Amino acid sequence: MMVRTTFAGFGGQGVLLMGYVLAHGAMLKGLNVTYLPAYGAEMRGGTANCTVTLSDEEIASPVASQPDILVAMNAPSLERFEPTVKPGGLIFVNASLIEVSPQRSDVSEVRVDAVKLAREVGSDRAANMVMLGALVGKTGMLEVEEAVRGMAEATKGKEKFFDLNKAAIERGAAFICEGR
Amino acid sequence: MPSERMLMRGAHVVGEAAVRAGCRCYFGYPITPQNELPEYLSSRLAEVGGTFIQAESEVASINMVIGASAAGARVMTSSSSPGISLKQEGISYLCGQELPAVIVNMMRGGPGLGNIAPSQADYFQATRGGGHGDYRLPVLAPSGCQELAELTFLAFELADTYRNPVMLVGDGLMGQMMEPVVFPDPIDPKDLPPKDWILDGCKGRPPRAIYSLFLEPPVLYQHNLHLQGKYDRIAAKEVRFEHYQTEGAEVVVVAYGTASRIAKGAVNRLRREGLPVGLFRPITLWPFPKEALRQMAQNGIKIAVFELSLGQLVEDVILTVGARSEIYFHGIPGGPIPTPAEVEDYIRSVMSGDGRVGRRVEV
Amino acid sequence: MSQAAMKRIYSMPESLKDTSNHYCPGCGHSVVHRILAEVLDEMGLRERTIGVAPVGCAVLAYNYFNFDMVEAPHGRALAVATGIKRVQPDKLVLTYQGDGDLAAIGTAETIHAANRGEKISTVFINNAIYGMTGGQMAPTTIEGLWSTTTPGGRDLDRDGYPIDISRMLAVCPRTVYIERCAITSPKNIRRAKRAIRKSFEIQMKGLGFSLVEILSPCPTNWKMSPKEAWMWIEKVLERTYPLGVIKDLTESGDGG
Numbered sequence A: 001m002m003v004r005t006t007f008a009g010f011g012g013q014g015v016l017l018m019g020y021v022l023a024h025g026a027m028l029k030g031l032n033v034t035y036l037p038a039y040g041a042e043m044r045g046g047t048a049n050c051t052v053t054l055s056d057e058e059i060a061s062p063v064a065s066q067p068d069i070l071v072a073m074n075a076p077s078l079e080r081f082e083p084t085v086k087p088g089g090l091i092f093v094n095a096s097l098i099e100v101s102p103q104r105s106d107v108s109e110v111r112v113d114a115v116k117l118a119r120e121v122g123s124d125r126a127a128n129m130v131m132l133g134a135l136v137g138k139t140g141m142l143e144v145e146e147a148v149r150g151m152a153e154a155t156k157g158k159e160k161f162f163d164l165n166k167a168a169i170e171r172g173a174a175f176i177c178e179g180r
Numbered sequence B: 001m002p003s004e005r006m007l008m009r010g011a012h013v014v015g016e017a018a019v020r021a022g023c024r025c026y027f028g029y030p031i032t033p034q035n036e037l038p039e040y041l042s043s044r045l046a047e048v049g050g051t052f053i054q055a056e057s058e059v060a061s062i063n064m065v066i067g068a069s070a071a072g073a074r075v076m077t078s079s080s081s082p083g084i085s086l087k088q089e090g091i092s093y094l095c096g097q098e099l100p101a102v103i104v105n106m107m108r109g110g111p112g113l114g115n116i117a118p119s120q121a122d123y124f125q126a127t128r129g130g131g132h133g134d135y136r137l138p139v140l141a142p143s144g145c146q147e148l149a150e151l152t153f154l155a156f157e158l159a160d161t162y163r164n165p166v167m168l169v170g171d172g173l174m175g176q177m178m179e180p181v182v183f184p185d186p187i188d189p190k191d192l193p194p195k196d197w198i199l200d201g202c203k204g205r206p207p208r209a210i211y212s213l214f215l216e217p218p219v220l221y222q223h224n225l226h227l228q229g230k231y232d233r234i235a236a237k238e239v240r241f242e243h244y245q246t247e248g249a250e251v252v253v254v255a256y257g258t259a260s261r262i263a264k265g266a267v268n269r270l271r272r273e274g275l276p277v278g279l280f281r282p283i284t285l286w287p288f289p290k291e292a293l294r295q296m297a298q299n300g301i302k303i304a305v306f307e308l309s310l311g312q313l314v315e316d317v318i319l320t321v322g323a324r325s326e327i328y329f330h331g332i333p334g335g336p337i338p339t340p341a342e343v344e345d346y347i348r349s350v351m352s353g354d355g356r357v358g359r360r361v362e363v
Numbered sequence C: 001m002s003q004a005a006m007k008r009i010y011s012m013p014e015s016l017k018d019t020s021n022h023y024c025p026g027c028g029h030s031v032v033h034r035i036l037a038e039v040l041d042e043m044g045l046r047e048r049t050i051g052v053a054p055v056g057c058a059v060l061a062y063n064y065f066n067f068d069m070v071e072a073p074h075g076r077a078l079a080v081a082t083g084i085k086r087v088q089p090d091k092l093v094l095t096y097q098g099d100g101d102l103a104a105i106g107t108a109e110t111i112h113a114a115n116r117g118e119k120i121s122t123v124f125i126n127n128a129i130y131g132m133t134g135g136q137m138a139p140t141t142i143e144g145l146w147s148t149t150t151p152g153g154r155d156l157d158r159d160g161y162p163i164d165i166s167r168m169l170a171v172c173p174r175t176v177y178i179e180r181c182a183i184t185s186p187k188n189i190r191r192a193k194r195a196i197r198k199s200f201e202i203q204m205k206g207l208g209f210s211l212v213e214i215l216s217p218c219p220t221n222w223k224m225s226p227k228e229a230w231m232w233i234e235k236v237l238e239r240t241y242p243l244g245v246i247k248d249l250t251e252s253g254d255g256g
């Protein structure tokens, strides 16, 4: 088993934190993991992205040729990274900010109204954790509890956001289960 | 006791490993893409009662290293390419004065100001000695976070064992990437073997002097031969490398550091198709793993050099292998990060000899 | 109102390229670029100017200034400028440098160019922090100011005192004119502009070395809003770096 996920959006959407939380959750589960944030020229224009690879074997390259999954938090990210996704892959679209759907027919789309769901649990700012909840809910790469544990580990020192983030992860996963 | 498994950024791994290896002294000057390392140490060294100084320049910081090393400390400095260029004079002195130190270069694109993207273009500078004089220093090239931790430990060990500076080379990708790490047992600096050559005041012994000036030619001649003897011992004993799927391979990629990780991904892709390809990864760039590479070359395989620079590693391969094998070269300068698929394409091109990607090197 | 009666109150100086820059919102570099360009326009010097860009946030200044420019390695601008000036003595040669560039890694080059009395003008942007590399301590960081390499803020015992390089340079016999300005109000901006103009005039008269230090906000790394940053300069930074003329030999005429 090896899964590569690219998270992309603009700076301030907590894109790197999504990857960071997933990576921590995977490590605590005992998986091998690499977390590779884009930096430097890659980050110009206020965009951010990172790639997380999970595997039960040694991970050769932290750089992905084709991610299996894309989590697109804004429209420019969808446009930029959609072509890189592996045929048969999965694209999570932040439907609160992205009206269009992926153009490709060889990938599946999961639309999540992340900002709205985040607001339900307390704050727009938790949209990233809603998306992460949806990601683990849909793919099963981590159990929801494992994602929450990863979040707790990744946000050490910022415990005051724990309840909000936990609720957001659970809300995202519930949305996948229940379809709303 | 080794640490628990921790997910850490490469730059922080080096800092943490240094502290655990008994380093209590760091001197540096900011430069991207390695700032996370001094930033980490600015607070971490305070916790353990160590010294952190942000110097006024790289020149000052490498000279602070000379002082701290002469005074007996395990000491480290770090920078990225332009700053490492400025440290070269000090590195030459460290070698001439036989002072241990660890120097980290998170290489970036050059020449000049270049950019901050991953690069391996300082290979010559590191392995041939960017400073003046006949000198050598071990150059360690980790390819992931666990190895960053282990080779940081090794760097301090080698430095003290041979009384010589040791360089650790990575790049921004290695510094930013996070992987789980288990750190070796921490070393208490008090438990390190005493050094009988340091400057700590001559109470009860004749004064010592540490210097590299030998005005009389026969004396400098002897000093150089003495250093060379040490370099020969290092070359005989401290070679490190990794064979990956080279058994029965017809094409073997030679790559180190970041490039080797990407190449390993490419090798895996091709092996899944049953194609006989492998990877040979130098871990010490100096001493270069000549013997191991030469043995492989005797099997008549094709060697496909892959580096994030335009023909530096390949020179060591040519010097080692000569005309024994066909040597191919593919280099990517300036920072675009190749994917395993792109390297796979290169390997396929080498296999078929169609010359599409990379080129055959005339020896 | 007729076309002719309309007064043009804003236009792009010719000495600035018509392009957007990469500076953060509220950054002082953009303001100083503009006034420097206006002075060159007003003095008709654009085509006789050679600038030296620093390594720092203004590293790309050659993309914004519309005159000849060269990049110098970090801190070496005044050495590079010395070479230029000695080959082209009739040109206006200026360096534009941050505090790390000028007063940390480049201290030796700075002091020795000033001490030789090189006929060069230096515009020195003091934002008390390393902007480009992400907020490390600068030589000019004041006591208590937080940076990524001074946990708990600058500690005088651990990190030493902030350097007042302008006053140190004033000691050199061959520095002609040194003034410290800020760009925190329209009035102060006008003053900074006058100071830059005076520095250029001194050079064109062949009198010697001059430097204009400008206290300049870095809202990004001070972690303040642009407005807070301006106020912080006036309320806090100016206490360590008071504004005003630090040295002026132009009246006595013994500057060169």
Ligand SMILES: Cc1ncc(C[n+]2csc(CCOP(=O)(O)OP(=O)(O)O)c2C)c(N)n1
Pocket (backbone or CB within 6 Å): B029, B030, B031, B032, B058, B082, B083, B086, C055, C056, C057, C058, C074, C097, C098, C099, C100, C101, C102, C125, C127, C129, C130, C131, C132, C133, C138
């Ligand atoms: C030899 C060398 N060392 C370090 C650097 C990294 N570096 C780039 S800019 C800079 C300091 C920037 O600070 P400052 O001069 O105050 O200018 P600012 O960015 O604040 O405008 C440093 C340390 C470099 N490019 N070259």
Ligand code: SF4
Pocket (backbone or CB within 6 Å): C022, C023, C024, C026, C027, C028, C029, C057, C127, C131, C132, C217, C218, C219, C220, C221
């Ligand atoms: S980091 Fe600071 S100095 Fe640099 S552009 Fe931004 S505000 Fe200006």
